[in-house]
Amino acid sequence: MSTPLLAVESIELAYGDVPAVRDVSFKVDEGEIVTLVGSNGAGKSTTLRGVAGLMRPRRGRIVFQGRDITSLPAWERAIAGIALVPEGRRVFPFLTVRENLEMGGYKDRRDGARVGARIERMLDMFPRLRERAGQRAGTLSGGEQQMLALTRALMSEPRLLCLDEPSLGLAPLVVQEIFRGIRAINAAGTSVLLVEQNARYALETASRGYVLQTGGVIASGPCTELMHDARVRQAYLGRG
Amino acid sequence: MNDLATLLVQQSINGVYLGCLYVMVALGLTLIYGVMNQINFAHADFVTVGAFTAFFVATRFATKVLGLGDAAAYLVSIFVALGAGAVLGLLVNALVFAPLRERGDELRPLIATIGISVLLENGQLALFGPIPFQFDSPFAKETIRFGRIFFTGQSVLVVVVSMLAIGALYAFMKFTFTGKALRAVSQDRETAGLMGINPDFLIGLTIVIASAMAGMAGALIGPVLVLTPFAGATVIVKAFAIVIIGGFGNIEGTILAGILVGIIEAFTVQYLGSGLIDLVVFVLLLVMLVVRPTGLIAERREENV
Numbered sequence: 001m002s003t004p005l006l007a008v009e010s011i012e013l014a015y016g017d018v019p020a021v022r023d024v025s026f027k028v029d030e031g032e033i034v035t036l037v038g039s040n041g042a043g044k045s046t047t048l049r050g051v052a053g054l055m056r057p058r059r060g061r062i063v064f065q066g067r068d069i070t071s072l073p074a075w076e077r078a079i080a081g082i083a084l085v086p087e088g089r090r091v092f093p094f095l096t097v098r099e100n101l102e103m104g105g106y107k108d109r110r111d112g113a114r115v116g117a118r119i120e121r122m123l124d125m126f127p128r129l130r131e132r133a134g135q136r137a138g139t140l141s142g143g144e145q146q147m148l149a150l151t152r153a154l155m156s157e158p159r160l161l162c163l164d165e166p167s168l169g170l171a172p173l174v175v176q177e178i179f180r181g182i183r184a185i186n187a188a189g190t191s192v193l194l195v196e197q198n199a200r201y202a203l204e205t206a207s208r209g210y211v212l213q214t215g216g217v218i219a220s221g222p223c224t225e226l227m228h229d230a231r232v233r234q235a236y237l238g239r240g
Numbered sequence: 241m242n243d244l245a246t247l248l249v250q251q252s253i254n255g256v257y258l259g260c261l262y263v264m265v266a267l268g269l270t271l272i273y274g275v276m277n278q279i280n281f282a283h284a285d286f287v288t289v290g291a292f293t294a295f296f297v298a299t300r301f302a303t304k305v306l307g308l309g310d311a312a313a314y315l316v317s318i319f320v321a322l323g324a325g326a327v328l329g330l331l332v333n334a335l336v337f338a339p340l341r342e343r344g345d346e347l348r349p350l351i352a353t354i355g356i357s358v359l360l361e362n363g364q365l366a367l368f369g370p371i372p373f374q375f376d377s378p379f380a381k382e383t384i385r386f387g388r389i390f391f392t393g394q395s396v397l398v399v400v401v402s403m404l405a406i407g408a409l410y411a412f413m414k415f416t417f418t419g420k421a422l423r424a425v426s427q428d429r430e431t432a433g434l435m436g437i438n439p440d441f442l443i444g445l446t447i448v449i450a451s452a453m454a455g456m457a458g459a460l461i462g463p464v465l466v467l468t469p470f471a472g473a474t475v476i477v478k479a480f481a482i483v484i485i486g487g488f489g490n491i492e493g494t495i496l497a498g499i500l501v502g503i504i505e506a507f508t509v510q511y512l513g514s515g516l517i518d519l520v521v522f523v524l525l526l527v528m529l530v531v532r533p534t535g536l537i538a539e540r541r542e543e544n545v
């Protein structure tokens with residue numbers, strides 16, 4: 001069996017002394033889209049923050065491409081190939097759209113031409129961003145900021161793209177646009193770890209999923225199975 | 241030109257000269273506040289260290305040891321003071337700020353900067369004593385005149401050198417990858433980390449740049465200071481006012497506010513007397529806080545993030 005791209009082994013993550021994630025394990029294989037679903041406060045965002053290195057686990061291990069990255073800070077994990085689109089988008093409000101994208105490509109800053117070419121590709125993907133390339137990111141609409149946060153994360157050409165609720169607060173058409181983007185990114189070879197409030201979308205997009213509840217994994221499996229799991233149907237999909 | 245016009249031009253020139261000096265000091269405070277949300281109470285003492293460094297280089301080392309002429313010696317001393325400031329910044333970051341940052345609280349670094357200030361002042365007091373040094377710039381004797389408008393070579397030098405330094409900093413922040421990353425860190429440190437930016441390195445770099453500018457400002461301002469170990473304190477109060485008027489952490493605002501305060505000071509001296517300068521500056525500060533609490537150029541924090 002080949003080593004998974006990402007293996008999270010029994011991590012515990014806490015804010016101060018209060019644990020938000022108690023004992024979570026999961027893995028993402030090369031080329032997969034994996035989703036974490038769960039109700040509000042289940043610990044999904046916290047888990048992603050742990051993967052990206054914004055929080056250090058108190059227990060457990062995180063292994064990326066066979067390398068133990070548990071104690072690496074966020075910036076080194078970014079260089080190793082992990083990108084996170086954080087909850088709430090977090091674009092740099094006083095940098096322009098183009099400058100935000102440049103920051104996404106920071107690790108390749110010595111090759112300006114390459115960063116420039118990538119920016120062009122991102123602006124092709126979302127023409128709305130191209131129209132606003134010179135505008136401060138803080139003045140963009142929510143949907144535009146989400147597109148920017150997504151493309152900014154792609155600027156580093158990550159091996160693993162972690163997405164925290166990319167559809168939050170967006171109109172259905174924009175959500176479709178974003179999910180089309182995610183599938184295209186995955187088709188091009190990037191593995192995706194997806195957290196999504198809209199469980200139906202998430203389970204349709206991903207191949208495997210994990211169900212989180214109060215800081216632990218209560219179910220996991222292929223999305224086709226999870227979609228028929230009674231607990232998942234009741235809690236997240238309505239009864240339909 | 242009639243008398244009034246001459247006076248206006250003359251005082252404006254004086255004002256820009258003063259403003260440049262203030263901007264050099266204030267920019268360091270603004271930069272550090274921007275990336276660390278931290279006020280560096282030792283900044284004034286970095287200016288003093290720069291002034292003393294320049295004094296000894298210009299009047300002893302460069303002239304007596306290197307055998308340079310007075311003018312060349314002073315020019316060299318400006319760059320040595322810049323370097324001294326940078327080294328001081330490097331040390332303070334490595335020994336104080338970086339270790340305290342690990343522990344992640346806000347109050348300790350603030351108190352530490354007060355400690356550094358006391359240390360630097362008393363250290364210099366032990367070395368140099370309380371009696372003011374006479375630091376004459378060789379350029380102060382040269383007077384340049386255009387019709388009835390006068391200025392000294394020193395003021396031209398100050399304006400040119402500080403404009404170059406300020407311009408270089410501005411271009412660095414605006415156009416280089418590292419400068420943009422620095423702004424990213426000041427807007428959202430955590431997210432900057434997600435970009436592969438090492439925030440600790442950039443914060444250290446900011447402290448070094450800020451301190452180097454303070455050191456350089458010390459060399460430029462030294463000749464008009466009463467050069468004692470406490471000399472920096474006389475400019476720092478105005479520098480703080482400028483940082484606030486310019487909108488905490490805002491570089492453009494700080495540059496504008498610095499020049500503005502310089503010009504206001506020049507005209508206050510002309511019309512009201514030098515005793516009222518601080519009064520006028522702080523009335524301006526209070527008015528700004530009431531009318532535009534976000535500073536001259538409102539840009540920070542209140543937009544939709």
Ligand SMILES: Nc1ncnc2c1ncn2[C@@H]1O[C@H](COP(=O)(O)OP(=O)(O)OP(=O)(O)O)[C@@H](O)[C@H]1O
Binds near residue numbers: 019020040041
């Ligand atoms: N900054 C914080 N400080 C303290 N507790 C926090 C913080 N952020 C989250 N928590 C707590 O950690 C737990 C997990 O939160 P988390 O944000 O990971 O949930 P989530 O699954 O992403 O929820 P949602 O679907 O609402 O985004 C919650 O109980 C929350 O209250």
Ligand SMILES: [Mg+2]
Binds near residue numbers: 044045046087164
């Ligand atoms: Mg969340």
